[in-house]
Amino acid sequence: MRAKRRRTLTVMFLGLISVITGFFLAVQLRNPDKALKLYVSSQVLSELDARIQGEQQNGDNLRQRIAETQQRIEEFSQLAAESGSEELLRSNAELMEYYRQISGACELTGPGVEVVIDDATRNLYQWEEVNDLIVHDSDVLLILNDLLAAGAEAISLNGHRIVSTSAVSCGGYIVHVNGVPEAKPFRIQAIGDPTALSAAMLAANSYGAFIKDSVRFQVTVLDEVTIPAYSDGDLTRYSYLSISKEGKEVEG
Amino acid sequence: MRKYGGTVILGILAITIGLIISVQINTTQGMEGAQGGLVAVSQIRAQETELSQLRSENSQLTQELIEKEDLLRRLQEDKAKEDDSLQAILADQEKYKLAAGVVEVKGPGIIITLEDPVSDEEIGDNYSELIYRYDLILELVNRLREAGAEAISINGHRIVGTTEISLAGDNVNINGTPTAPPYTVRAIGKPDTLESAISIRFGILEQMRNFGIRTDLIRQDELIIPRYSGVIRFRYAKPVEEEAGQGAQGSAGGGSDIAVVSTDGE
Numbered sequence: 001m002r003a004k005r006r007r008t009l010t011v012m013f014l015g016l017i018s019v020i021t022g023f024f025l026a027v028q029l030r031n032p033d034k035a036l037k038l039y040v041s042s043q044v045l046s047e048l049d050a051r052i053q054g055e056q057q058n059g060d061n062l063r064q065r066i067a068e069t070q071q072r073i074e075e076f077s078q079l080a081a082e083s084g085s086e087e088l089l090r091s092n093a094e095l096m097e098y099y100r101q102i103s104g105a106c107e108l109t110g111p112g113v114e115v116v117i118d119d120a121t122r123n124l125y126q127w128e129e130v131n132d133l134i135v136h137d138s139d140v141l142l143i144l145n146d147l148l149a150a151g152a153e154a155i156s157l158n159g160h161r162i163v164s165t166s167a168v169s170c171g172g173y174i175v176h177v178n179g180v181p182e183a184k185p186f187r188i189q190a191i192g193d194p195t196a197l198s199a200a201m202l203a204a205n206s207y208g209a210f211i212k213d214s215v216r217f218q219v220t221v222l223d224e225v226t227i228p229a230y231s232d233g234d235l236t237r238y239s240y241l242s243i244s245k246e247g248k249e250v251e252g
Numbered sequence: 253m254r255k256y257g258g259t260v261i262l263g264i265l266a267i268t269i270g271l272i273i274s275v276q277i278n279t280t281q282g283m284e285g286a287q288g289g290l291v292a293v294s295q296i297r298a299q300e301t302e303l304s305q306l307r308s309e310n311s312q313l314t315q316e317l318i319e320k321e322d323l324l325r326r327l328q329e330d331k332a333k334e335d336d337s338l339q340a341i342l343a344d345q346e347k348y349k350l351a352a353g354v355v356e357v358k359g360p361g362i363i364i365t366l367e368d369p370v371s372d373e374e375i376g377d378n379y380s381e382l383i384y385r386y387d388l389i390l391e392l393v394n395r396l397r398e399a400g401a402e403a404i405s406i407n408g409h410r411i412v413g414t415t416e417i418s419l420a421g422d423n424v425n426i427n428g429t430p431t432a433p434p435y436t437v438r439a440i441g442k443p444d445t446l447e448s449a450i451s452i453r454f455g456i457l458e459q460m461r462n463f464g465i466r467t468d469l470i471r472q473d474e475l476i477i478p479r480y481s482g483v484i485r486f487r488y489a490k491p492v493e494e495e496a497g498q499g500a501q502g503s504a505g506g507g508s509d510i511a512v513v514s515t516d517g518e
Contacts, residue, residue: 013259021270040291043380043422047432048299050423055306057429058408061481062313069320076324080331085338088331092341099348101491102484104413110488141394142387149418149425153489163413164353164404167397176398191489226492230351 104163104230108154110191112225113198115143115208118185118216132214135184137170139215142207143188144168150200152190154227158182161230178230185216194221314478318356352484353412357403358476361440362447362469364392364457368433369464381463382433386424388460390417392437395456399449401439403477407431410480427482443471 072095079088100106117140120133144162147155155162160177167176174181190197201208201219211217332339349355366389368380382389393411396404404411409426416425423430439446447469451457457467 017263017266021266024270024274037292038296040296045291046422047380048296048303050430050432052299052303052306054407054430054432055303055310058481059306059310059313061483062310062317064483065481066313066317066320069317069324073320073324073327076327076331080327085335089335089338089341092338092345096341096345096348099345099352099354101486101489102354102413103348103351105348105351107492108486108489109492110486110490112488137394138387138391141390145390145416145418148414149416153414153486163351164411164415165397165402166413167394169394169398191486193488227489 104154104161107226107229108191109224109226110153111194111223112152112189112191112221113147113194113201114220114222114225115147115188115190115201116185116216116218116220117143117188117211118218120215128214135186135215137168137175139207139211140168140175140186140188143201146200146207147188147190147192147197150192150196152192152197155188155190156227157188158186159228161228163230189222189225189227191225191227197221321355353403353410353480354484356476356479357440358474359402359440360443360471360473361401361438361475361477362443362471363475364437364439364450365466365468366433366435366437366460367466367468369466380433381465382435383419383422383424385463385465386417386419388456388463388465389424389435389437392450392456392460393417395450396437396439396441396446399441399445401441401446403440405438405477407436408478410478412480412484414484427480438475438477440475440477443473447471 075091076088079085079091082088101108117135119135122133124130124133140157144155144157157166157168157177160166160180160182163178166178169176171181174183175186176182198219198221200206203209208217208219328338328342332342346355350357366382368382389406393404393406406417406426409415409429409431412427415427418425420430423432425431449455451469457469460467
């Protein structure tokens with residue numbers, strides 16, 4: 001009889017605890033705004049955010065370009081209407097000069113850095129292979145990319161101007177730059193903010209800091225760097241200007 | 253006293269477990285915003301709507317820009333018919349614009365789509381293979397250039413001489429603009445060469461697939477690659493003039509993008 005009473009008591013006690021637990025759980029899980037919720041990984045959210053930011057920036061750029069083109073249209077038609085075409089020629093020549101400079105067809109000078117990458121001279125450690133101590137095309141590529149990310153305005157690699165179509169490709173013991181074979185040491189020169197460029201090369205988590213353990217890597221800040229013009233005049237063979245309306249003109 | 257000992261211990265355990273559960277729930281619920289976790293569907297919907305709105309707005313803006321550029325080009329052509337020296341200048345302008353990547357181009361080429369691996373974890377998988385291995389994208393672009401690509405764009409961003417592909421926080425910046433996977437890489441060039449160069453055995457596409465990245469490649473007889481929509485403005489670089497020093501000034505930094513006043517060609 002006594003044992004039975006004690007069991008009933010325990011069951012009641014447990015029951016009470018369950019009710020209280022259930023109540024608290026319900027309070028915790030309660031959805032205050034009654035909205036449907038989903039489990040979303042932070043990756044999805046940050047990607048969505050990046051896309052929105054990117055499109056906003058894109059829109060801003062496009063609006064700027066539209067305003068710029070509008071201004072040029074007005075300027076051109078105004079100058080074209082005037083009798084003396086001297087001013088028209090001058091303003092278009094200025095524009096041509098600007099495009100020439102940004103296209104890489106112009107020798108540029110300014111402050112910047114020089115980065116020299118060369119094969120290591122030390123002996124191999126026991127666990128290393130020969131490949132670990134020599135410079136690869138991918139090393140050069142990542143260094144160039146880091147310089148561009150740090151705001152480099154013009155870059156040359158062993159005297160070859162790096163433009164939008166420049167490839168750095170492995171050809172065994174040599175590397176082809178703009179189609180021309182070049183061997184180590186690789187001398188990269190870049191115009192830009194010397195502090196930003198050298199910091200990007202030497203920062204603790206940069207690629208430069210990573211490879212300097214295995215290859216020779218030297219960064220020099222220079223007051224004046226001269227970057228040659230891209231020499232190949234004929235840059236395009238397959239692409240031509242895309243003109244949406246009348247007059248499909250083939251260019252290049 | 254002894255007979256209640258077990259119950260007391262059980263009670264303490266229950267409280268501890270309860271605390272842990274509630275803390276856990278609170279943390280996952282509290283991590284709204286950029287952290288992931290339980291997020292209201294309406295919030296995601298709102299962001300998706302904003303994104304698609306921005307996209308359609310931008311395609312309208314692109315169209316508007318193209319129309320304006322066409323108008324300018326027609327004006328120039330009309331005027332150039334009566335003026336030979338203007339014609340020469342404008343022809344040069346077009347040539348350099350084409351090389352600088354500030355005009356939309358079209359031609360034969362290939363389109364490559366890169367998607368992140370299908371994730372097997374449902375929650376907490378907050379890492380994108382493509383973003384953290386952005387050097388693979390860089391390598392792909394390099395291979396395409398090597399194979400003779402003349403114009404390349406990634407997700408609508410034209411690759412120009414100053415383009416970087418860099419990891420910035422949780423996303424990859426291209427031309428200073430945040431981007432996210434999936435990536436669509438377009439390249440104009442000889443389609444056969446482009447395709448073979450990247451889909452060769454143990455080549456870059458296979459390397460990407462080894463990381464689980466899903467790749468897709470199609471060839472096209474004609475594809476359009478947009479112009480670079482940013483501004484290239486040199487703040488440090490100056491053109492090398494033949495020591496006369498006439499007018500070689502740095503950019504004014506104001507409204508105009510034209511950095512240098514100099515009329516003679518070389």
